[in-house]
Amino acid sequence: MTASPHSDHPTADRPSGARPLRSAVVLGGSLAGLLAARALVEFADVVTVVERDVLPDGPERRKNLPQAQHVHTLWSGGAKAMEELVPGVTGLLAEAGAHRVPLTKDMVALSSQGWFRRWDESHHMILCSRDLLDATVRAQILGDDRIKLVERAEALGLEGTAGAVTGVRVRGHDDADSDSDSDSDAEYTLPAELVVDATGRASRAPQWLTALGLPEPEVRHVNSGLVYASRVFRAPENARHGFPILNVQAAPRDGRPGRSGVMVPIEDGRWMVTLSGTRGGEPTSDEDDFERFATEGLRHPVIGEFIAGAEPLTGVAFTRTTANRRYYYERSRQWPEGFLVIGDALAAYNPIYGHGMSVAAQSAVALRDVIRRQGWGTPRLARALQKAVARPVNAAWDLATGQDVFFPGATETGPTLRDRILAAYVDRLLYTATGNGRIARRFTDVSSLERGAHVLLAPSVLLAAVIGPLKAQLTGPPLTDDEWKAAGDRSS
Template sequence: MSDHRPTAVVLGGSLAGLLAARALSAGGARVTVVERDALPAGPEPRKGLPQARHVHQLWSGGARALEELLPGAIGRLRAAGVSRVPMTTDMVALSPYGWYRRWSESAFMLPASRDLTDWVVRQLVLADGRIELVERAEATGLTGTERAVTGVRVRADDHTVRTLPAGLVVDATGRGSRAVRWLTGLGLPAVERREVDSGLVYASRLFRAPEQARHGFPIVSVEPDPRGAGTGRGGVLMPVEDGKWIVTLFGGRGDEPPSTGAEFARYAREELRHPLIGELLGGGAEPLGEVAVTRTTANRRHYFERMPAWPENFVVVGDAVCALNPLYGHGMAVAARSARVLGEVVRRQGLGRPGLARDVQKEVGRTVRAAWDLAVGADVFYPGATEKGPTLRDRVMAAYVGRLLYTATGNGRVARRVTDVTALERGAETLLSPSVALAAAVGPLKRPLAAPPLTARERRAAGV
């Protein structure tokens, strides 16, 4: 490696940080990734990623970005047993407006355990000789001024502190990011922020699927209805690698899902809007391990792109910019797409060019917008989600989206457009086209389904 290469430091060695490091190395930089944990050698749990116990999926909009950054990544995941699930062909989902039909493929999804996804990405990224990993170390602050960041102070696990100079510092430290505090410490104004907290609590458990249902079984989702009489009860059964199912149940304030195995299946069977997930668990699924619970589900966005001034050489990505309710499964896709735009701006402008960091931050803000609007547009209607409740814009948009979702239960073209936007394959403006608006006004073209659209083979395989 040439000593004259520009240098970058990425804070955080999870998915967002590793993909940002890859984007920077492809742009010609030597990159140091600073990670607080000791990263495992295989697809194993780690302390700093407790949310890995819950369902994770990579929507196709994020999968395409991942493949652009790391050619061969999807092949590695498929070789490790991850299915490519066509949407909505292989999904059985109960929306607030009824069961969706299983339409022909539009977008797709890669469902996998988070540990496996991180491991595959970690292997590919750290094989790049331009990227160095520093483990068991934590960033304690930025160096520089309000005009330009020059590096970052890092404390190792032996409490020694050193400064890493850098031409670019990228904060990918997630929900626990201290970027806002660091910026005000440099003399910059407070960052505009919005939080929408549905109050949903998640409980997840891993199962060995019944033998005949270990391959080719659809994803099953019983969605909550934040505008209905319930309190957000719902669940997802996600087939993952090695013939396993990850099942995540959720409930709102005062109606939390159980944290014990004995109550887990009962909640799925008796407390959701439909007992399908509980019935599937009772058809021969074998529990593997205990129930994992998390209460960190609030949507939180920092509008760094709106700052009146922004220092050179500092960028924030991932959950540190926009943390989303895991219910919608967009976190990994947003991380991959944000890393891709980071790489695009760096390649276009070159590291060290004045205004680069601000341009990247604006592009990241645009990239997270669709996922943010999708999550907040639903979660804002949960009791207590915000201090003032839904805005007029929230109500107008929710009414239109609700009409689209209702139409999607019996109109394949609308269902595919909604799926494309959900998968981050298309922008939300797709749903505002005259043809889609007209279809929404007309409503479903087919009668509602009276039962979940499982095939006879799937029912036999799952023992129901």
Template sequence: MTAKVPAEPARSAIVCGGSLAGLLAARALADHARVTVIESDVLPEGPEHRRGLPQARHVHMLWSGGAQAIEELIPGTTDALKAHGTHYVPIPQDMVALSPRGWFPRWRESHYVLLCSRALLDSVVRRQVLAHPRITVLERTQVLGLVGDARAVTGVRTRTGEVEEERSADLVVDATGRGSRATVWLKDLGLPAPLQRTIDPGVVYASRVFQAPEKVRNGYPVVNVQADPRADGPGTAGALAPIENGRWLVTLSGTRGGEPTGDPDGFMRFALNRLRHPIIGQLIANATPLSDVAITRSRSTASRRIYYERARRWPERFVVVGDALSTYNPVYGQGMSVAAQSARALRNTITRHGWKPGLARRLQKAVARPAAAAWDMAAGQDIFYSGAAEQGPTFRDRVVAAYVSRLMYASTGDEKVAHAVTRVTSMEHGAYTLLAPRVVLAALRGPRLPQLGSPPLTEEELAAAGVHKHEVEPGSPLRQSCSLGFEAKDIR
């Protein structure tokens, strides 16, 4: 008996932008429509960095909540990533993290992250999405604006070379990233400007790829030294992540006044002297550099939230997703998971409600939910850096930050609280999890166990990476020289 071929859908959709968010949105819509992805550049064929993505060379974490959403949209993606060397890292079991309130113990696994280069992740997703028969790509084509009026969008105006034309669609999705012109496009249709909020602590990122020491090339814990937004002075942070091909990707960051340098020697001095603990510098001292230092300036790192879902008037057939909707300080690692969950929300909302009047507003509200959750986690901390926002922290910001700080403190000595926090940071559950009475009581009580004084790496893990246990313990001569030996010239 011959299998039935699915009928060609009557609907059509245009996705502006071939970013990760755009490709995932295209795959979500392909269940309901023929989809055209319009991309201004040429998409790479393999695991190469895509133009227009300045953060691509820095550490990216795909949290389990995002990985699960991608797996629902594109079954087999996780296995494909693992086959290309992506690391599955159980969290918090294999994460060595210094929070603003102290070291987290390596509690038993409750969630996970997938770690690889951003180029590899994009390549795997792109190959699988573009293999779908209902998805086509127009490259070297620029979207100039929307076609329609304040009531409904009916398509887009494009330019390919010298040729301009109008392309019609039943749904237009803006996934053009941080450079989105959606606010301008909507204004051109006669719609009012949406509410926006920007938080810019002036973060600069510097990253370098290393060949890991031979004994740890098959895997190593993630090492994450976080900044303390409420401490005096700039916030500095660093992350070491194992990626494919036995490599480590190390990203250092600093807010306004404490920016890392793009100089290789300065990169090492920053890792040893400017972070709240020198463990990352100690580890990479025994690793072989494989790349120059890639640096991203602060103009590409601000957190911005555009509240399209709150607009009093919203046109039919238009949705904004990904970084075009909300951007976050990359240090929190939420962007890819938000893109995945937003795409899943697109598919599920159309499945549930169908192509009825009011669908675009429903879709915009649906994709805003994961964006709002990530915004609260990221912007709620960065707002406390000097000069990050014109108005400074609101009363709500201060209350939320105080509670989060208490949760972090309790997590340093209470496994149940740590797992509750991880359920939210992994984006598997909403922030409501942290308001459960037992979690609130545990946070107020504080840590049950004494806090750790040094990073929870075993002697075997340290030795395999060429570091001696006594070098990372409090009071060691190396620790003292690292913490006291910084001079301003070191980061110039």
């Protein structure tokens, strides 16, 4: 899979009189990085993806991606964007065993304001393990010979000035498991007309920019102290197809630690269950405690009741790196030509909302669309790109932090007045959505990233919020008798 960093160098000779070779470098072989590379091949002659580790050949765990062990969701807004970039990919995922789950028809969810009803399909999710999704997308993108993968290579810094980035300094490692700075590690420069940072939460873009003489970017942190614990179970035979998502959400404003849980179907007849808790309410990594937390720790025991009779296939995967962090690069007064930050390097979210992959796909589409409109190499293109990729980020950021900011210690100053006003309105809409299918659909429009949050401010939605739910609230999870029976019927 690895290409030589020198044999396919972007400065390869061209016939006399030919236009200059267009080159781009993407830092990071993450999903965000690969989708950005796919978007760029429409314009660049060669796109070099620089990856610190060695990418797996199949659906195996990628190194330094602990979140892959937890529930991942590809919302329909992200799935449509991914299909636009990689035609046929959702069909390939389905062939590999991924589930297409209709929403809200096959979602059983307890919101902070009560149980949602199961309305007719309006949107959908693609559900499978992160390993399977990454492998499927990666195989399609790296099969394009215009995209060159350089593995075991670490980006050291940007080449250029405060006005324009012209390339990236890279150190190659001969030993796949070595992080050393030994003399055998070769350093070289990859010239590029566009450098894209998709290195994730570990991004060093702020330091690289200040090294060029640019000011530090504006940043916001919202850290609820959330801890994740996940485990995979074999689903009962009658619950392996068409079984709904189970989702018990926290109540951020009830003055207690937020505890939540989600159970989703994934490939090979399995359920993946992720439990989470904020400061003072965290799950543990103890296998014996997993079912107890799901049954007694959440606001309703439905998930615990279903996994009680299911066969565990793995131990408990445990992760603490869940803080929300957002860099506002698009607000920078100075921005260099030839540089773009995307994916988790731009904004990393509490994973419980499941928007990271969808935002990555939508950002890559935005990247492509801006270059189509403005043209490769036009003045101030990089600034326009940075603003464009921020738009899908903004929607996901507001969804994530609008809840997390209310947990104790999440921010230094606590919720702002804007946070409190928006939260009060969202709570009223959630309450209305428990008994109004039209408002439930508007919520799913936003959470699926198919429409912006502005739809929640339409006059008809405001009026519905004043009126409230049209149907009485449910007193328990809206599961059918067959669904209860499929898992052993312990509660119907």
